[in-house]
Amino acid sequence: MRTTPNIPDPDAFYEALLDTHAGLPATESHALNARLVLLLANQIGDQGVLLSCLETARDTAAHRRNDP
């Protein structure tokens, strides 16, 4: 799994991500994210990388909960 920078224009991507969600109620935003996860997973197409991403995403949340 790559965690060093790989997105060519990070600020433009981030803006596009927020714009994609703009105006949606929370439930529709969640549904959009679910579709997005599946679409991105298919772009990666590497089981090892996908499992590492899942683990990292989960661990990151755990660390945040443990912060003082």
Added chain:
Amino acid sequence: MSGLSPTGYDLPIYDYETPPELSGTGRGRYPVVIVGAGLAGLTLACDLASRGVSAIILDEDDTVGVRGASSRGICYAQKSLEIFDRLGIYPRIRDKGVTWSVGKVLRGQDALYRFDLAVGSRSAQPPFINIQQFYVEWFLVDRIRELGRTDLRWKNRVTGIRQDEDGAVLTVETPDGSYSLHADWVIDASGHASIVRHALGLHTKGELGEDRWCISDVRFRKDLPVERWTWVEAPFNENRAVWQHLMADGVWRMDYQMLPNTDPHEASRPEVAAARLRDQLGPDVEFDLVWVGAYAYRTQLMDDFRHGRVFFIGDAAHVKSPFGARGGNSGIQDAENLAWKLTLVLNGQAPQGLLDSYNAERRPAAVENIAVTRRSGRFLAPRTKVERMFRTAVMDLAVHHPFARLLLNTGRMCVPHHYGPSPLTTGDAGQAMPNLALDSRSLGGMLRGQGAGFLALWCPRDGEDGLGRALSHLSHEGWPLHVQGVGADDRRVLGMAPGEVMLIRPDLHLAARLNDADVDQVRRALARAICRI
């Protein structure tokens, strides 16, 4: 519509006969006793008989099937059909049953995903035939009687068992009273509530699922394609899942997902079932209910499929939810796996250690089947709002994006287990060979006959045939082996190179695939495959 219509099924009733142990003519001790004349037990008895091995089979009932006209298994997978072909009942199953290969996953009227299992199939048998389980059992009984080596004892109910190192003693109850039966080997094929397992104090890890389903077997006049249709969210079932499948005699199996707290008696009342069907088929279609029954999914797994002199096959050893038809079909494969091993041991051609490989091969198969069916179950009954959200995302994407269609999981159809890690396997072999149609006959046809022989297919090198002679010598040394040279056409079908040997087990699994082989390599692989090392 006030009740169930006559089924039209006219099932055979078999005569009870006073067992020799109660009429004073018993032999006292038998090599093989099978408990339970269901799918797995009958397949085992028939397979043993086809290899020349006699057995007693005990059944508490005197007919085929369970609970009258209900049918448990309806889908018979290619591997099972190949086994039935070898046993000689395949033509009857093909003629009576419904051959199908196309499946669809629907949302409302729209197909989200369509697959055709016939694409890429290389067997002489089709991917699937649907037929009521009791017909398969019926054909097996007929064939067993034809082979004439099996003592079928109806209305013989096993109530207890004890065993020592040399054998087991069963207590059997009959209309004439009870008797003891001594056996060298006992095979328990008596289903998920096995008395034998309880009597031996053996545990089975298990759970009963929360998800509730209700089957309606039904006849109607409406032209529907002979395909397996599954709805994840059916509008005519309050957006819960539905299965639609045709079996023999024009009977359709409809299986409806219920709410977890559904009252099973209410759900299976004929009036309630009829209302569901009217919603599904439309108001103008007349139908006859053949059988209705509610059920919950059950998972069970024994720690070890062998306990001393007792082997457990089929539902007695492992139970899983019905997704992908992995229940009955895996029981049939259990039976086939054990039959050739027992035959070799009883014939003195392999040591008893070979019998341990039954657990080593079939328990991992059960573990895999349970894992696969659990995934389907979780897709169909999301446990949380987030799980449901991902499922909706999959279905929404599946409409236009092919990748998402592979995530739709309404059951992964039963395929043979890969015995790669088995102690009997050499190298990276272990996969099941399809029953290939070769030049003169099918691959399985080459393995038909007395005993339990392996098949060595060898591909001649240019201008040299010493390999074939050397291999034939193995048979003369007493190894259970048929040797067959491969002609130019079959070479292409099998994808073999000159000097290559494929060593195929009696159950059509590949024991070894040896490039540029010599006879010592083949002998070693064969010795490994029957534990003669």
